[in-house]
Amino acid sequence: MAKLKVGVIGCGSIAQHRHIPEYLWNNQVKLVALCDINEERATEIAEKYQVQAFTDYKELLKMEELDAVSVCTPNYLHAPISIDALNAGKHVLCEKPMATSEEEAAQMIEAAKNSGKKLMIGHNQRFVASHQKAHELIKSGEVGKIYSFRTTFGHGGPEGWSVDGKESWFFKKEEAFIGAMGDLGVHKADLLRYVLGEEFTEVGAFVETNAKEFSSVDDNAVCILKTESGVIGTLTASWAYRGKEDNSTVIYAEKAVIRLEDDPNYSLIIQYTNGEKVNYELGRIQSNNEGGQNKTGVIDHFVESIVEDKEPLICGEEGKKSLAIILAALESQETKTITKI
Helix, strand or coil, rough: CCCCEEEEECHHHHHHHHHHHHHCCCCEEEEEEEECCHHHHHHHCCCCCCCCHCCCCHHHCCCCCCCCCEEEEHHHHHHHHHHHHHHHEEHHHHHHHHCCCCHHHHCCCHHHHHHHCEEEEEEEEHHHHHHHHHHHHHHCCCCCCHHHEEEECCCCHHHHHHCHHHCHHHHHHHHHHCCCHHHHHHHHHHHHHHHCCCCCCEEEEEEEEECCCCCCCCCCCEEEECCCCCCEEEEEEEEECCCCCCCCCEEEEEEEEEEECCCCCCCCCEEEECCCCCECCCCCCCCCCCCCCCCHHHHHHHHHHHHHHCCCCEEHHHHHHHHHHHHHHHHHHCCCCCCEE
């Protein structure tokens, strides 16, 4: 079978360290084009991988042989570029958060439907082995009824790894729209929906900018969430964890406590109420602090969904539901009320 011809729009850190390498590792793909408004960056990276360089994504989309694109741009461009790509007949893998409003997300979903092309959102936490195992344990009833949870995603902030440092779009409200909640919080919202297997109905949130004096977006957020069945817990997203990155989740259930990415040696620990303890070594979660590049599983799944013509695990509808939680958290902060999702 002929290889899928893929282009990457936006050549910042996420493209350089995740999308481009993972496409190159997939033997069903041929990387053919890159685009960035920074001409020097686009040219340099394109020369490195011997592919065509563009500074205007609309010119890239005119390539007839192009099958699919990754959209790795600032958040405010996710929807318009994805819609243009879908309308041009290209499959789309869009970075999170998928859009800056539910209306934009709906337009992306409609464009995918009309074009018959795949739309996938890059929520990589669903592909982490420990998270998949927890999903199975909860779904099977192994741990009984779920009572509560706490999940955290925090690190020192994008200035430490973004190609533009403190000048990055991540800190500019007009380009990012949302800060730590969009960068990290939406990942955990998506993870909780996946692991718990149910939707959230209400959120109360404190969303602040108190750690980055140069930033115009949130850098610290704590949310209380409630599911449709009445499970309650907390979600924290922060760019103020200056020491070790924290990407942990703990779920409190009737028959056990599930600890995910909460121990340096075991990615999953099940502590049963009868005293039994099971430790799982399932590989370490991906982190910007890690030395080497490990596959996220996102690119492989996207490619597989195209090749096998099946719906991606995180399709547009799934991305929109996770986005809705974050948007409701922002509304809760603004109105000082519990917000329905």
